Every structure is written in C-alpha cells, then in structure tokens.
Amino acid sequence: MSGEWSLRLARPEDAHSMPDIERAAGSLFDTVPGLAGIAGQETVPIEQLLRYIRKGHCLVTHVGGEMAGFLVNEPFGRELHIREFDVHPHFQRRGIGAGLVRACQVDARNSGFAALTLTTFRDVPWNGPFYARMGFVEVDDTAAHPRLAGELAAEALHGLPPERRCAMICFLD
Numbered sequence: 586m587s588g589e590w591s592l593r594l595a596r597p598e599d600a601h602s603m604p605d606i607e608r609a610a611g612s613l614f615d616t617v618p619g620l621a622g623i624a625g626q627e628t629v630p631i632e633q634l635l636r637y638i639r640k641g642h643c644l645v646t647h648v649g650g651e652m653a654g655f656l657v658n659e660p661f662g663r664e665l666h667i668r669e670f671d672v673h674p675h676f677q678r679r680g681i682g683a684g685l686v687r688a689c690q691v692d693a694r695n696s697g698f699a700a701l702t703l704t705t706f707r708d709v710p711w712n713g714p715f716y717a718r719m720g721f722v723e724v725d726d727t728a729a730h731p732r733l734a735g736e737l738a739a740e741a742l743h744g745l746p747p748e749r750r751c752a753m754i755c756f757l758d
Contacts, residue, residue, distance in 0.1 A: 610671035
C-alpha cells in the first residue's frame with residue numbers, strides 16, 4: 586500500500602468512522618504495563634463528535650479511500666483543546682500523526698488561538714514524549730490553569746491513573 590495520505594477538515598459524515606479508529610488505536614494501550622483495557626473502550630459518542638466537527642478545526646486523514654486518523658478539537662477562549670487524536674494502527678509510522686498535529690498547529694495559529702492544550706499519559710512513548718517532540722510542554726502548575734486541572738480531575742474519576750496523566754500546552758506565538 587502506498588505511503589501517500591491526504592488531510593482535510595472533518596465533515597459530519599466522518600464522525601461515523603471515528604469510533605472504530607479510536608477503538609483500534611486504544612487497543613495499543615493493552616501492550617503498556619498497567620494500562621491494559623484503559624483506552625478505546627468508551628469511544629467519544631457520535632453526537633459529541635458531530636458537535637466538535639461543527640465548531641471547525643477537526644481534521645481527518647485518508648489513505649486511498651479509507652480514513653486513517655483524526656484529530657478532534659474544542660475551542661476554549663484563546664486555546665484549542667485536543668479532545669481526541671487517533672491513527673489506526675494499520676496506518677501508523679507513516680508520519681500521519683505528526684502531520685495531523687502540525688496541521689492543527691497551523692490551523693490554530695491562523696485562526697487566532699494562542700495555544701493548543703491536551704491531556705495525555707506522560708510516560709507512554711506515543712503520548713507525552715511524542716507531544717514534547719511536537720512542541721508541547723507539560724503544565725507543571727495546573728492550579729494556574731483551572732480548566733486543565735478540571736480535565737485531569739474528570740479523567741481520574743473515569744479511572745485514568747492520575748499519577749501517569751499530565752496536561753500539556755503548545756504556545757503558538
């Protein structure tokens with residue numbers, strides 16, 4: 586299969602393919618000690634995906650006619666928060682994930698956002714270290730960023746291990 590892929594803004598009809606990709610990508614956490622079964626079990630509901638897509642800034646990639654990955658954002662004032670970001674395992678290691686993040690950075694900067702934010706596992710190679718390579722830094726003092734502190738607290742209530750989670754930010758100035 587060719588290594589070529591395309592990227593575009595997400596459309597409402599894309600939402601129906603996203604849960605399968607999220608589930609498949611989440612299965613990779615089964616290989617991480619202490620995280621088996623933690624991701625991809627409860628995917629973002631279609632209705633919620635449609636709300637994010639209607640706000641703009643959500644991206645999808647395709648290889649041939651098949652959706653390979655997506656990045657779903659939600660605006661908060663001058664920040665754009667990455668809600669969900671997945672590349673199907675079959676299409677990983679082709680630069681698709683990095684391409685999605687770079688395109689998100691360009692779109693956010695061009696749209697007047699000051700920063701991108703997200704929450705992630707700090708110690709999983711395709712999470713915290715990946716985002717650090719993409720220009721994100723860990724938010725050391727979440728008390729200074731109450732929205733992100735709230736995101737982490739909500740994740741802990743849903744069973745994600747707080748000692749392994751972190752908030753990250755990428756300033757776009």
